[in-house]
Amino acid sequence: MNLDSIAPSGRMDRLTMKRAGKTLPWQPDRRQLFILPTRGGIILGIALLFMLLGSLNYNNNLAIALTFFMTSCLLVSAIWTHRHLQDCRLLELQALPVHAGESLKIRLFWQPPETSYLPEIQGLNLQVARHDNHIDLLLPTHHRGWLKLPPLKLTSRYPLGLFVAWSWWRYSRKLLIWPAVEIQPPPLPRLQTVPAKSNYPFSQGDLTELQRWQAGDPMSRVAWKILARHGQWLSRHPEGENESHGPLLLREEDTGLRDREAAISRLTAWILEAERLSIPYGLELRGQPSIAPALGEAHLTCCLERLALA
Amino acid sequence: MKNPWRNHPAYSLLLALNILALLPQTFWLDPLTLLLLLLLWSWGLAWKTGYLPLPNPWSKVVLTLIVAAAVLGQQAVLLGLRGGSALLAVMLLMKSLEIRTERDFYSAMVGLFFMQLSLLFHNDSWWMGLYVLFLALGMLALLWLLTQNKARDRLPDCLRHASPILRLALQALPLTVALFLLFPRLAQPLWGLPLDSTQGKTGLSDKLSPGDLIELFLDDTPVFRASRFQPAMPPLDQLYWRAMVLWHFDGRAWKRGWLPAQARQKPAKDDTLRYLLVNEAYAGNWLVSLDWPVDGDYQAQLTLDGQWISRQQWQPAGEHQLISARTDRQESAHPLALSWGLQLPPAGNPQTRSWARQQLKKHGSPAAFLRFVLNHFNRENFYYSLTPQPLGENTVDDFLFRTRIGYCEHYASALAFTMRAAGIPARVVTGYLGGEYNPLGQYIVVRKSDAHAWTEVWLKGQGWVRVDPTAAVAPERVQTAIRDQQAVHDQGMMTVDIWLKQQLDWLAYRWNRWFLQYNYDLQRSMLHNLGQWPRHLSLWMLALLGLLPLGWWLYHWQKRDRLLQQWHQLQRQLKRVVPEAPVQQGPEALARWARLHLQGGDELARWIQHWLQLRYGPAGSPPLPPLPPIRRCDKPPSSHA
Amino acid sequence: MPGENFQRHIISEINRVVLGKSQQVEQALICLASAGHLLIEDIPGMGKTTLAKTLAKVFGLAFKRVQFTNDLLPADITGMNVFDTTTQAFRFHPGPVFSQILLADEINRAPPKTQSALLEAMEELQVTVDGQSHRLEPPFSVIATQNPLEMAGTYPLPESQMDRFMMRIPLGYPAPEAERALLERKHRDPEVQTLGSPEKLLEIQQQTREIHVSDTVLDLVQQLLRQTREPGRFVHGLSPRAGQQLLRAAQARAWWQTRDFVIPEDLQQVFPAVAGHRLIAASMEQDVQQNLEEMALALPTTA
Structure with a gap:
């Protein structure tokens, strides 16, 4: 939409951005809120000035009353504009982490002062879709690691479009962007058997197709016959997973790549693959303590995080 | 596209x-x-x-x-x-x-x-x-x-x-x-360009030629309203509202002129008539007053021939206190008046000129001659009509001897010409006659249709005498309207349209009095009456602007969280008396602390409990009592059970 | 509502027996009053059993204890259908779950199937044996314990199941004076007086439900929930059900404090215990419990 305001551009933006809000939930306070007349406001203001001159000269009281009435409406509308933005609340931010290169979808829940006229939202490189109770922001990402949201500018011209009020909000929390995934990674490296830890007390030699039942394994995979016969909790694994004989330790050296970013991309791809195949995996990055092999969402998050911040 | x-x-x-x-x-x-x-x-x-x-x-x-x-x-x-x-x-x-x-x-x-x-x-x-x-x-x-x-x-x-x-x-x-009342008004207009110079709003112009007034007779627009007559309101047919004096005749049209300003004299007290005149806005430098004007608060000069001359060409709506003499016309014989009063064009209307000279000789004195002419108008077949026949080159000759049909301006013009032809100074006066009484507001409304023209004649010993030839021809012209009103009044009946008309006019009158005429002077007097305001309005406005934030603050103070304020008050007092008090803790923790560490802590704890009840409890709790006094424990706290 | 002294009596009676654990006692009572289940996480020997027994005794509740082990079967908890030779028919033989307070010791030692049987009972107040449902009579509360240090051969409860517990509390070591008093005790444990009854407890549970909650407090609850859902704190935020439980717990605390309305301090007190076991830190450096304590402390107490 055409933002027909003369005010917030360049210098004005830089000046006012210093007072950006940083928290959540957030409601602009008076010092974070700026207001200026729009071009329309200036045009009508000048017209009113001339009307005032003419009507005062002839002391035509009706004309004077009309002029002052319109002037008052203009001024009251400025207060409304100010209040409209001040009553706008940003409540909650939800974002699922994404891999670098993907677009970050952010859902910002808000409480606009009313639903018939929603304040506008702008931000650098942002695609914005406003709804009654939330805003969807689409932000392209390029690098892994911490990402700071670009400052968002909330603008309102409610109710008459003669004044524009704006306020900046820049979230203080950073969002984590996972590393990019290599598109066609080589298959998982030769399995590196980890010496059995206390978690895996049984030898796996004679149970090639069965694994020790683990928390999270579906009940349908439990090998009930063996359970009945031997009292051991084991679970079956589909054909494709049979190759994996045990937990994997994915090491940076195994990628065979000199370039750090490429290596991290490959590791990321492997981790995701391993998680998909339910092969327990661990991670070892150069110069950092290794993460013991495991499976599950928490573990995956932990590994991806380690890679993102490496 | x-x-x-x-x-x-x-x-x-x-x-x-x-x-x-x-x-x-x-x-x-x-x-x-x-x-x-x-x-x-x-x-x-x-x-x-x-x-x-x-x-x-x-x-x-x-x-x-x-x-x-x-x-x-x-x-x-x-x-x-x-x-x-x-x-x-x-x-x-x-x-x-x-x-x-x-x-x-x-x-x-x-x-x-x-x-x-x-x-x-x-x-x-x-x-x-x-x-x-x-x-x-x-x-x-x-x-x-x-x-x-x-x-x-x-x-x-x-x-x-x-x-x-x-x-x-x-x-x-x-x-x-607020802006309307307080924004500084202009004492003098910055530019005097009349808004419409073609058509004066009241229609009276400073030139009168046959047929000029006819437009006005059909126009019911009010021109002004008058009220508060003191000591009493004169009869309507005596209300000659004087606007302009037309001195100069060019054979067809009478043109306006005015004598120098007169010194305002105080007439004998019992001879004056005081009244209030509320006028609509109009173009022109003339102002209306009741014949004969003596004094008033017009911002204008009062001339020797009884005209008010304003410096502005545009008269805004306004309200004025005026004084007129009821009988005593104190006009000295200014030499200019006597020479202007005899001015005639060099030629034209020969018939009238010779007739006038003959008749004057026959009747001897100017007063007798005047009586004769008026009688002549009355006796001969002169008619009053708003649709006269057109007049030829010699307008007065044509009227007096051929058509004999006309209305006030024809008669006034003819009489003045006749007098001048006989060597008696005369002039034409335009203005309004009568008006309509509105019992609702107890005022008289004068409309454009009340426009009138009459003659004034200089008689030795008597000075300028007002002569209304129209009254001589058709007294009913002057009296019809008044009789109608009388009838309505007497019979106590009033048709709906008259009633409605009066209601609406009354509304317009209030509108004029209370809204339209508010101006620089009224603003000043209002502000003056309000008390000891600073003299400079601009300063006053600045003060008002300063008050706006105060109002804003007051508004927020009104809306602020009373209970929270009371809590802050408690925190402040506690901090003052017992600096080590854990004021940042929650209310319940603070109450527990108070019970152990303060003298009379139980009372404070109850107060806090009450506060919590008001803030978070179901509605309907009694209001909060005042904060109990906070005193330090003198002795170490006894073990609390 | 019983006299305000009732609450005080119960609390002091329990504290007479369970020494130096007044906060944990309070939280256990909150769970009980809001018909919730309690998960105690601590090493053995910290007095978990004493606490559970005392709670049961004070209210005169039927108490059962089950030691969870590797080979514990679902039927060991729920009970089973036994063929009765005299009647020539199957007869349902109720398990330990048919009690009013069930102490499930070291719950993470039992295999998941057994765990699920217990969790179903907790959630739905019924057990299903051979396709036949048997209702549990309220009041019914489970006090489960879990050893956080010993991980070998255990089956940690899945996160989704953790939601069934209203609170998770650590017991911790007693304060030195309390420990001294404990050591000085002549007999094993003093006898607890029974002050309430199961009916009384049901009445209390009803009363806590009716504790007034103002809009401000509801706002605060929502604010807490929102904060847990902010990115970068936890893997998943709290569920709406967790929000309900938080509110119930706050109501129960208000009841124990002899108040008939909830104040922000109630939320502050119960929030870490209610939220702690439902959340996973988003990154390794962050500690869930500490994060929650900070959030609770930041809650405005006079909003």
Whole structure:
């Protein structure tokens, strides 16, 4: 939409951005809120000035009353504009982490002062879709690691479009962007058997197709016959997973790549693959303590995080 | 290229506002201009409905020029109010034909603003005020529609949801009133250009030729109202409202002149008549007063021949306290008056001249001659009619000896000429006669139709004597209206239309008195009466602006969280008495602490409990008692069970 | 509502027996009053059993204890259908779950299937044996314990199951004076007086439900929930059900404080215990419990 305001551009933006809000939930306070007349406001203001001159000269009281009435409406509308933005609340931010290169979808829940006229939202490189109770922001990402949201500018011209009020909000929390995934990674490296830890007390030699039942394994995979016969909790694994004989330790050296970013991309791809195949995996990055092999969402998050911040 | 505004409700509203702003102009614009304006407007409508494209830029320029030329050609004076508003209308309508961006709407709105202003300059009655207020609300709605940007919706649906506009307008009212009353007014106009020089608003002009007044007789517009006569209101047929004295006759028209200013004398107290005159605005430097004016608060000079001469060519609506002499006409024989009073054109009307000389000789004294002429008017077949026959080259000869049909100005002119021809100084006076009594407001309303002309004749020993030849011809002219009113009054019956008329006029009278005439002087006296205000209004305004933030603060103070304030009060007191108090803790923790560490801590704990009850408990708890005194424990706390 | 002294009596009676654990006692009572289940996480020997037994005794509740082990079967908890030779028919033989307070010791030692049987009972107040449902009579509360240090051969409860517990509390070591008093005790444990009854407990549970909650407090609850859902704190935020439980717990605390309305301090007190076991830190450096304590402390107490 055409933002027909003369005010917030360049210098004005830089000046006012210093007072950006940083928290959540957030409601602009008076010092974070700026207001200026729009071009329309200036045009009508000048017209009113001339009307005032003419009507005062002839002391035509009706004309004077009309002029002052319109002037008052203009001024009251400025207060409304100010209040409209001040009553706008940003409540909650939800974002699922994404891999670098993907677009970050952010859902910002808000409480606009009313639903018939929603304040506008702008931000650098942002695609914005406003709804009654939330805003969807689409932000392209390029690098892994911490990402700071670009400052968002909330603008309102409610109710008459003669004044524009704006306020900046820049979230203080950073969002984590996972590393990019290599598109066609080589298959998982030769399995590196980890010496059995206390978690895996049984030898796996004679149970090639069965694994020790683990928390999270579906009940349908439990090998009930063996359970009945031997009292051991084991679970079956589909054909494709049979190759994996045990937990994997994915090491940076195994990628065979000199370039750090490429290596991290490959590791990321492997981790995701391993998680998909339910092969327990661990991670070892150069110069950092290794993460013991495991499976599950928490573990995956932990590994991806380690890679993102490496 | 598709113009997005075609189906936008804002454009529909703009068209509606345009036609609404044009509508009242039918009262004063000529038919051709109106037709052209209407055509321009329908072009906009045709574009909206899809019948016509918008004019391209070149044809727009040509069209503007043609229409503007045609419209202005219809107007007598280019820069008058009528010409100006016609031109404004053309520009507004042309602007509405080139809507491309939001900015074009703003420009059109500026045009609408000035159209409204021109409506008010034409007519400042209360109903026009209401009409323009309606238009102004429409403009707010237009701005609202532009901002809401609901391009799809239909106009009625949009307007139904524009009710916040009314709320906004209501909130703007107090500020409007404050600005209206307090914004400094101009003591003197910055420029004196009369708004409309072609047609004085009251129609009385400083020139009188046969047939001039006829337009006025049909016009019921009020000119002024008078009330508060002291000691008593004279009979209506004695109310000669004096406006101008016409001294100079050129054979056809009488022209105005005035003598030097007179020193205001105090007439004998029992001879004066005091009254209040509330006038509408009009163009001209003359002011009305009851014959014979003695004193008053007009900002004008009072001349020797009883005229008020203002320095301005435009008289705003106003309220004035005036004094007139009832009988005593103290006018000295100024030499200029005697020479002007005998002035005649070198030739023309030979028949009248010789007749006058003959009759004067026959009757001897000027007074007898005057009596004879008046009798002549009465006895011979002179008729009073508002539709006289046209007069030829020698207007007076034609009237006296041929047509013998006319109204006040014919008679006044003929009498003055006859007197002058006989060597007796005479002059024509124009003004108003009588008026209509309004029992509601107990005032007299004088309308344009009450315009009148009469003669004054210089008689030795008596001075200037008012002679109304019309009364000699047709006393009923002077008395009909009065009799009608008398009849109504006597029979105690009043038809609905008279009643309604009086009601409306009374409303207009209040409007004039309380609204239209508010000006620099009234503002000053009001502010003065209000007390010891600073002398400079601008300072006063600044003080007001300073008060606005205070009001804002007060508003917020009113709305602030009372309970929270009380909690802060507790925190402050605790901190003062017991600096180590854990004031940052929650209320319950603080209450527990108070029980152990403060003397009378139980009472404080109960207070806190009560506070919590009010803040978080179900509604209906008793109000909070005052904060109990906070005292430190003198001795170490006894073990608490 | 019973006299305000009732609450005080119960609390002091329990504290007489369970020494130096007044906060944990309070939280256990909150769970009980809001018909919730309690998960105690601590090493053995910290007095978990004493606490559970005392709670049961004070209210005169039927108490059962099950030691969860590797080979514990679902039927060991729920009970089973036994063929009765005299009647020539299957007869349902109720398990330990048919009690009023069930102490499930070291719950993470039992295999998931057994765990699920217990969790179903907790959630739905019924057990299903051979396709036949048997209702549990309220009041019914489970006090489960879990050893956080010993991980070998255990089956940690899945996160989704953790939601069934209203609170998770650590017991921790007693304060030195309390420990001294414990050591000085002549007998094993003093006898607890029974002050309430199962009916009384049901009445209390009803009363806590009716504790007034103002809009401000509801706002605060929502604010807490929102904060847990902010990115970068936890893997998943709290569920709406967790919000309900938080509110119930706050109501129960208000009841124990002899108040008939909830104040922000109630939320502050119960929030870490209610939220702690439902959340996973988003990154390794962050500690869930500490994060929650900070959030609770930041809650405005006079909003």
